[in-house]
Amino acid sequence: MTNPSLLILPGDGIGPEVMAEVRKIIDWFGAKRGIVFDVSEDLVGGAAYDLHGTPLHDDTMAKAQAADAVLLGAVGGPKYDVLDFSVKPERGLLRLRKEMDLFSNLRPAQCFDALADFSSLKKDVVAGLDIMIVRELTSGVYFGEPRGIFKEGNERVGINTQRYTESEIARVARSAFELAMRRDKKLCSMEKANVMESGILWREVVTEVGKDYPEVELSHMYADAGAMQLTRWPKQFDVIVTDNLFGDLLSDLAAMLTGSLGMLPSASLGAPMANGRPKALYEPVHGSAPDIAGQGKANPIACILSFAMALRYSFDQGEEAARLEAAIEKVLADGARTADLMGPDGGTPVSTSGMGDAILAAL
Amino acid sequence: MTNPSLLILPGDGIGPEVMAEVRKIIDWFGAKRGIVFDVSEDLVGGAAYDLHGTPLHDDTMAKAQAADAVLLGAVGGPKYDVLDFSVKPERGLLRLRKEMDLFSNLRPAQCFDALADFSSLKKDVVAGLDIMIVRELTSGVYFGEPRGIFKEGNERVGINTQRYTESEIARVARSAFELAMRRDKKLCSMEKANVMESGILWREVVTEVGKDYPEVELSHMYADAGAMQLTRWPKQFDVIVTDNLFGDLLSDLAAMLTGSLGMLPSASLGAPMANGRPKALYEPVHGSAPDIAGQGKANPIACILSFAMALRYSFDQGEEAARLEAAIEKVLADGARTADLMGPDGGTPVSTSGMGDAILAAL
Ligand SMILES: CC(C)[C@H](C(=O)O)[C@@H](O)C(=O)O
Ligand SMILES: CC(C)[C@H](C(=O)O)[C@@H](O)C(=O)O
Numbered sequence: 001m002t003n004p005s006l007l008i009l010p011g012d013g014i015g016p017e018v019m020a021e022v023r024k025i026i027d028w029f030g031a032k033r034g035i036v037f038d039v040s041e042d043l044v045g046g047a048a049y050d051l052h053g054t055p056l057h058d059d060t061m062a063k064a065q066a067a068d069a070v071l072l073g074a075v076g077g078p079k080y081d082v083l084d085f086s087v088k089p090e091r092g093l094l095r096l097r098k099e100m101d102l103f104s105n106l107r108p109a110q111c112f113d114a115l116a117d118f119s120s121l122k123k124d125v126v127a128g129l130d131i132m133i134v135r136e137l138t139s140g141v142y143f144g145e146p147r148g149i150f151k152e153g154n155e156r157v158g159i160n161t162q163r164y165t166e167s168e169i170a171r172v173a174r175s176a177f178e179l180a181m182r183r184d185k186k187l188c189s190m191e192k193a194n195v196m197e198s199g200i201l202w203r204e205v206v207t208e209v210g211k212d213y214p215e216v217e218l219s220h221m222y223a224d225a226g227a228m229q230l231t232r233w234p235k236q237f238d239v240i241v242t243d244n245l246f247g248d249l250l251s252d253l254a255a256m257l258t259g260s261l262g263m264l265p266s267a268s269l270g271a272p273m274a275n276g277r278p279k280a281l282y283e284p285v286h287g288s289a290p291d292i293a294g295q296g297k298a299n300p301i302a303c304i305l306s307f308a309m310a311l312r313y314s315f316d317q318g319e320e321a322a323r324l325e326a327a328i329e330k331v332l333a334d335g336a337r338t339a340d341l342m343g344p345d346g347g348t349p350v351s352t353s354g355m356g357d358a359i360l361a362a363l
Numbered sequence: 364m365t366n367p368s369l370l371i372l373p374g375d376g377i378g379p380e381v382m383a384e385v386r387k388i389i390d391w392f393g394a395k396r397g398i399v400f401d402v403s404e405d406l407v408g409g410a411a412y413d414l415h416g417t418p419l420h421d422d423t424m425a426k427a428q429a430a431d432a433v434l435l436g437a438v439g440g441p442k443y444d445v446l447d448f449s450v451k452p453e454r455g456l457l458r459l460r461k462e463m464d465l466f467s468n469l470r471p472a473q474c475f476d477a478l479a480d481f482s483s484l485k486k487d488v489v490a491g492l493d494i495m496i497v498r499e500l501t502s503g504v505y506f507g508e509p510r511g512i513f514k515e516g517n518e519r520v521g522i523n524t525q526r527y528t529e530s531e532i533a534r535v536a537r538s539a540f541e542l543a544m545r546r547d548k549k550l551c552s553m554e555k556a557n558v559m560e561s562g563i564l565w566r567e568v569v570t571e572v573g574k575d576y577p578e579v580e581l582s583h584m585y586a587d588a589g590a591m592q593l594t595r596w597p598k599q600f601d602v603i604v605t606d607n608l609f610g611d612l613l614s615d616l617a618a619m620l621t622g623s624l625g626m627l628p629s630a631s632l633g634a635p636m637a638n639g640r641p642k643a644l645y646e647p648v649h650g651s652a653p654d655i656a657g658q659g660k661a662n663p664i665a666c667i668l669s670f671a672m673a674l675r676y677s678f679d680q681g682e683e684a685a686r687l688e689a690a691i692e693k694v695l696a697d698g699a700r701t702a703d704l705m706g707p708d709g710g711t712p713v714s715t716s717g718m719g720d721a722i723l724a725a726l
Contacts, residue, residue: 076557090557120488120595141504141525141559148560155529158564162504162523165515192611194439194453196504197511201521224615231594231619232483248555249612252587256594 004277004315006037007067009044009060012080012089013288014298014352015073021300021356022071022307025324028360033320035311040067044096045075045089045288055092064096068273069314070281071307072096074288089288097137100279102268103168104175105137105247106309107285109234109254112263114332118343119259121231126257131237132183133254134176135247137268139168140198142244162198164243169205175269176241177213186238188219190226190246202243223250230254255285262286262299262340265306267313280314282306292339296351299338301328304359327362331355334362367640367678369400370430372407372423375443375452376651377661377715378436384663384719385434385670388687391723396683398674403430407459408438408452408651418455427459431636432677433644434670435459437651452651460500463642465631466531467538468500468610469672470648472597472617475626477695481706482622484594489620494600495546496617497539498610500631502531503561505607525561527606532568538632539604540576549601551582553589553609565606586613593617618648625649625662625703628669630676643677645669655702659714662701664691667722690725694718697725 006026010019023039030036042048042060049055055075064070075089085091096102111119111129119126144161151157173189180187189206191199203220210218221229223246229236230250234257242250255264264286270279284302292298305328311321336358337347350358369389373382386402393399405411405423412418418438427433438452448454459465474482474492482489507524514520536552543550552569554562566583573581584592586609592599593613597620605613618627627649633642647665655661668691674684699721700710713721 085560085563088557094558121484125483144522149564152528156564157526157528158559158561159507160525160559160561162525163520165520166518192608194451195457195611196521196523197448198521198523200448201512201519224611227590227612227616228619228624231616245555245608246612248558248587249590249609253590253594253616256591261591 003036003038004068005066006039006310007063007070008039008041009070009072010041010047011044011073011075011288012046012077013074013290013293015075015288017294017296017298017352018284018300018303019071019073021352022303024356024360025304025307028363029320032363035315035317035320044072044092046077046080048092049080049083049087049089053087055087055089056095061095061099064100064281068275068277069310070096071310072281072283073303074284074286076288077290094142096281097268098143100281101138101270102279102281103136103138104172104269105135106179106267106269107133107135107251107255108264109133109251109258110264111258112260112329112332114329115260115263115341117259118341119257121257121259125233126259129234129258131234131254132179132239133247133251134172134179134239134241135251136168136172136243139164140244162196162245164198164202166201166205169202170209173206173209173241176239177209177216180216180239181213184238185216187216188221188226188237188240190221190223190240190242190250192223193220194222206241226250227253230257251285260341261302262338263301263305265302265309267306267309269313277314280310282310296353297339298352299340300352300356304328304356324363327359330362331358366399366401367431368429369402369673370426370433371402371404372433373404373410373436374408374438374651375410375440376437376653376656378438378651380657380659380661380715381647381663381666382434382436384715385666387719387723388667388670391726392683395726398678398680398683407435407455409440409443411455412443412446412450412452416450418450418452419458424458424462427463427644431638431640432673433459434673435644435646436666437647437649439651440653457505459644460631461506463644464501464633465642465644466499466501467535467632468498469542469630469632470496470498470614470618471627472496472614472621473627474621475623475692475695477692478623478626478704481704482620484620484622488596489622492597492621494597494617495542495602496610496614497535497542497602497604498614499531499535499606502527503607525559525608527561527565529564529568532565533572536569536572536604539602540572540579543579543602544576547601548578549580551584551589551600551603553584553586553603553605553613555586556583557585569604589613590616593620614648623704624665625701626664626668628665628672630669630672632676640677643673645673659716660702661715662703663715663719667691667719687726690722693725694721
């Protein structure tokens, strides 16, 4: 039997440093738990552009399609701001999502007990928070045509198209209902059906899919009210399902509620491959943080937790994922803190690799 | 000289009750300050649908076009959920915005000292908060064509179009820069230029308009990062300018930061009319709250503050507006609290009309 394959794309900014810590963890699981991966590494984003003139080389795309799972660091940086839209670092990431057809983006917003004080929200509002946002990731205004900047009379007009087919909505809704079944059986769907026809179709299809999940309590909310309610009392939610653009804003908002962005992983899942595993890409929610790149200040936990999600969702190793998550909780409870986690209550400052080592030790 | 005209559209749910309190205030300004309006009243939303089968009768539209300012309560309610999209209460409001060409929607998010404890955010994060969101209100995905639900092969597809011309962006940007000049001279523009071409054009045009305002410090932020930063540390912002859909979410988020939604007014302004006054519609940020309608529980302050905005922006009565705002602050400081403002710290419970009377007394 061959080992499952992992393609690692560290990307830009702090991507490579946090990924170096993930490599240590992967090695540990190989050596100590007999969970061995065939790991290969390649470029994405600005790093790929610098070498190939494109943010994702076709060879890399092919490797990603063939891999059992892809682990990505982060893309982007001010150096690339001047580039044409078509070769910006983000396009590499968007191409991966689109061509691998990773339609279901799972973004947990979880508040770690040891870090509840970091939130800008009151402690009772966020302590114990554990919600999951399921964001549609391969359609909507991110990919709809027509798009572009066109000449019209004597001025220019910027156009993008929000576009959802019934089947696109149904498949992401189904993945959200499945998740809700394994959690608290509550699903809230968010759109702007009061203003957008695409939202009307969204609501209709989600309701229809819900008939297959009578145990799940389904509710609907306008996305603006959703933003409010997430801010007011986020614990009212269990699973939220929403489209690509609303999901972009709402999941970032939800992530910030926890106060510890450097802690949040994500999984982007597609249809099952021949071997039964879903197409999958895992990445931290945080960006490339160019301002602190290369200084050993970055927090590797979001990226390590993304690997834990890979263990759970791609490799059916839920117990090993839980082992890794518990090690991280322990390290935090013991007071280890990267720069982003240093708060008024002190703690022991550690570097990026110091945090990786502490987690290894706790394992 | 004739008196300036005010068209009052109470609308649905709590709209009529809160508007009744505004009428008292309007009468007071006429009797005591010699600021007399020709007031007329008409229907909008579900109330208009019930009588005319349309959420905005053409006669009402004509009256709104002719009025010096329009004051609106709120529209919508569960009773109308079953209606076809084209006659939903919201369409009445959207028609007013579009046909009056009210492109600049001013949504202050202000935290009242007496109410800082109401926020779900920590007190130091929101105390003294005073930001202004300028939302484009007549274009973007709210109005772009093509739109609708279409048949495509054997499934349906929901389509909406995000669409901005240079001049549409320029005029709302200009109104935001003007506001920034009268405030702290800081403007942050939000879009998704990393993903949407309409966002690229937005950023370009805002930057161009900014050349006429060298004193204003202009920054740009992706809308998802904007949602995060509003949650993390909202006081970093002074004025924010953004498009119709992002503005819908971000202004609701900003409103919720203050913890007192029942307190927030808004102004929607268009081009100057022949008499020099801008086309204008004023309305509270809160909705029609059907669950508490008709029970004397609604907080009339947002609607009264909307009238204060009318005094300031339509009738050049900034001092009178400040007088009204000061009366409201005093009433709050004295402890008068509608149901939505009853918190752990007590206060004196008052009804909708009790709050109106208290404000009158303080004037
Ligand atoms: C980097 C960017 C293209 C991306 C997005 O908008 O989807 C990011 O914000 C995210 O949420 O993953
Ligand atoms: C009622 C609805 C159509 C409206 C909008 O989406 O603009 C509301 O949410 C608002 O923000 O004024």
